[in-house]
Amino acid sequence: MKRVLSIQDISCVGKCSLTVALPIVSAAGVETAILPTAVLSTHTAFKGFTFRDLTDDIPEIVSHWQQEKIRFDGIYTGYLGSFRQIELVENIFAGFDHAGMLKFVDPAMGDNGKLYTGFDADFAKRMGGLCGKADIIVPNFTEAAFMLGEDFMDGGYSASDVKSLLKRLCGLGCPVAALTGVALEPDKCGVMAYDSRSGEYCEYYSEKLPVSFHGTGDVFASSCFAALMREKTLPQAFAAAVEFTVESIRRTIAHENHNWYGVDFESAIPKLLTILND
Numbered sequence: 001m002k003r004v005l006s007i008q009d010i011s012c013v014g015k016c017s018l019t020v021a022l023p024i025v026s027a028a029g030v031e032t033a034i035l036p037t038a039v040l041s042t043h044t045a046f047k048g049f050t051f052r053d054l055t056d057d058i059p060e061i062v063s064h065w066q067q068e069k070i071r072f073d074g075i076y077t078g079y080l081g082s083f084r085q086i087e088l089v090e091n092i093f094a095g096f097d098h099a100g101m102l103k104f105v106d107p108a109m110g111d112n113g114k115l116y117t118g119f120d121a122d123f124a125k126r127m128g129g130l131c132g133k134a135d136i137i138v139p140n141f142t143e144a145a146f147m148l149g150e151d152f153m154d155g156g157y158s159a160s161d162v163k164s165l166l167k168r169l170c171g172l173g174c175p176v177a178a179l180t181g182v183a184l185e186p187d188k189c190g191v192m193a194y195d196s197r198s199g200e201y202c203e204y205y206s207e208k209l210p211v212s213f214h215g216t217g218d219v220f221a222s223s224c225f226a227a228l229m230r231e232k233t234l235p236q237a238f239a240a241a242v243e244f245t246v247e248s249i250r251r252t253i254a255h256e257n258h259n260w261y262g263v264d265f266e267s268a269i270p271k272l273l274t275i276l277n278d
């Protein structure tokens with residue numbers, strides 16, 4: 001069985017980051033070690049959340065793993081809370097790297113043209129530096145714009161606008177960049193990616209639902225990463241992740257009193273497994 005590491009916060013309530021990554025990647029049949037970077041009472045869209053920073057624990061945890069000669073087949077990072085945490089993640093990438101270890105970075109920092117509470121433009125640029133050390137990155141348009149220091153493309157973009165944005169994202173240094181939340185037609189939404197090694201683009205779209213929920217980026221990233229660890233190709237992984245994310249949103253809005261803070265990915269897990277076992 002493959003063993004991977006996911007580095008992000010624990011938002012105790014909120015269905016994002018590790019409470020999404022751990023169940024999804026584990027259910028996919030991949031051993032999932034975690035490195036929690038902070039413990040929050042909820043994610044940052046709630047008011048009055050608590051935040052316990054765990055940055056100072058990270059070096060000791062990592063050095064214990066190194067003593068134990070723990071090896072990871074992939075590392076998936078999501079929400080990171082500070083410049084120092086980004087630097088520590090870069091050290092972890094370098095310290096555990098070996099041929100074939102997949103470094104997957106979701107620069108989870110914002111959505112709908114805005115950065116989440118606590119982040120600013122300098123932090124986004126620094127996250128762009130981490131993206132340069134990844135094998136694959138999966139930003140949305142907001143994160144892409146802030147990392148590149150560009151204006152947010154709020155709809156009205158063409159396929160060639162997205163293609164050139166993807167090339168600029170690969171210019172950060174990663175061989176593959178995938179942009180999420182791409183909607184080139186009114187009722188379709190999905191992902192477009194560029195592999196700078198082959199010069200090829202790939203894309204996958206599904207139904208665009210007229211709602212927006214927190215945590216969908218984490219559901220997408222976790223399932224995409226899990227699919228890649230299950231040896232799926234990039235196009236297969238994007239298809240699996242888009243369909244799983246859309247199914248999770250569909251199931252959420254089917255409940256009359258659904259959560260506002262996260263999606264019902266749990267009951268969609270059997271669907272993900274069917275896709276992955278195909």
Ligand code: PXL
Binds near residue numbers: 042043214
């Ligand atoms: O879903 C991304 C995410 C992760 N972690 C925390 C967040 C968010 C989004 O708001 O607040 C703490």
